[in-house]
Amino acid sequence: MSKRVKKNHRAGFVALIGRPNVGKSTLVNRLLGQKVSIVTPKPQTTRTRIQGILTLPEAQVVLVDTPGLGGGQGALKTAMQRVAGDAAADSDVALVLVEVRGDTPEITDADHAVLKEARKSRGSIVAAINKVDLIKRKDILLPWLAALGQELGDVPLIPISARTGDGLDILVAELVKRLPESPQLFPEDVVTDQAERVLAAELVREQLLLRTRDEVPHSAAVVIEQFEDERDAKGQGLCRLEGRIYVERESQKAIVVGKGGHQIKEVSTAARKAIEEMLGCKVFLRLTVHVDPDWTGNPKGVQRRMSDQGL
Ligand SMILES: Nc1nc2c(ncn2[C@@H]2O[C@H](COP(=O)(O)OP(=O)(O)OP(=O)(O)O)[C@@H](O)[C@H]2O)c(=O)[nH]1
Ligand SMILES: [Mg+2]
The missing domain is CATH 3.30.300.20 (K homology (KH) domain)
Known part of the structure; x- marks a missing residue:
């Protein structure tokens, strides 16, 4: 691997932070086009930090999947929450993932807790609202965007569907923009750190x-x-x-x-x-x-x- 920095090449860590079941692992797999993290309809599926490496011509985005915040039990819960917090703190971008929950937007304490973790990032925050494919009436999305936008301030908020791929080009562009200039961190044929x-x-x-x-x-x-x-x-x-x-x-x-x-x-x-x-x-x-x-x-x-x- 050449150590020479290609002009404007960017690379860094993007930690996916969110409540359980919002679609973090689905999004990582979808962006990579390969399954590196398991997905189920049950909360608390992911238990550890899982790295997926997206190598693009102009950037290398290291996607860090994490356990959902607020899930788990006992000592396992403590360990899972620590993994998510550490990944956020160690990220160039914390990607806050929220899901559409019903017709009326409601921002809860659990959402505030997610934002608090994301703000530990040494870099910036990007937010995405996932599962927009579940929205049958388009007018439902607008109040959600308004409510989340108010909470997030000047953080970009992108509607996406990890299932259909909607909005993912825009999301990746927003992430890449915020990564530091750097040569590739991993050889381009490496997709995950998971044995x-x-x-x-x-x-x-x-x-x-x-x-x-x-x-x-x-x-x-x-x-x-x-x-x-x-x-x-x-x-x-x-x-x-x-x-x-x-x-x-x-x-x-x-x-x-x-x-x-x-x-x-x-x-x-x-x-x-x-x-x-x-x-x-x-x-x-x-x-x-x-x-x-x-x-x-x-x-x-x-x-x-x-x-x-x-x-
Ligand atoms: N309709 C729809 N379902 C989705 C989408 N993204 C994820 N899901 C579903 O949501 C459920 C949870 O997805 P996961 O990717 O396991 O969620 P997670 O955030 O990684 O969950 P934890 O690991 O438990 O924190 C699964 O049933 C997915 O198929 C989406 O964009 N649209
Ligand atoms: Mg998961």
Whole structure:
């Protein structure tokens, strides 16, 4: 990689900050055209800092996905909030993401808390209102823009849809403008800092989240302990993965395993397909379920289950 600064080339860190479920991970994946962060309709899906690197001719935008602010439980919650706050403080731009919630705009304390974190950025703030594809009547957007605009002051506010891609060109241009002049920070073929092993564990957790409810999604942690790429030079052969799913109680284990192992089989089949797509390799996946009592409730438990993913 050349260290010479191309004229006007910009590069830096953009931290996505927002409440749970507003679409931060969806936006990162959409901008990259590749899945680096799991997405579910449940809040508190993302638990750690996940970096996605968007390399453009004129700029390199390092998108930092973070856990939603205000979500989680116990020591896991504390760790997740710290990750988001640190990412904001360490950013050249804090991108505040808000979602359209109903017909009447309402700015809550939770929104104020998000803005407070974003203001820790050493750089500037850009805001985007996501999920505009859900708005059936265009006149609903205007009061939302007015209410948020009043809250944000002279921060630019861009309506977007991470799902359809609406408004994303404008958003990226606003982000790039605010990055410092700098050569590329990463080689251009690097898209994420997430190891394949960690991404595979996340794809398993995504399927668990999609298939369970109540407290099970928040109590589940996944680790891939064995990852053997047995492909030969011609690319023939298997990738063999062995993973462990941890929950907090025997009753949760029974739910994850399901009657006659039905649930864990479904999770495993769906996760295997997703991992095959990511690796471009035929996958053998073996999952087992274990109980680690109350791991989310204490810092040692969080370290035990999440240190693999940098939490
Ligand atoms: N209709 C619509 N749905 C969206 C859009 N962006 C995200 N979603 C959906 O919103 C839900 C949450 O998306 P995520 O990307 O997981 O949200 P997040 O902010 O990363 O959530 P946490 O990781 O829990 O903080 C998912 O069901 C997405 O499919 C959008 O632009 N339009
Ligand atoms: Mg997320």
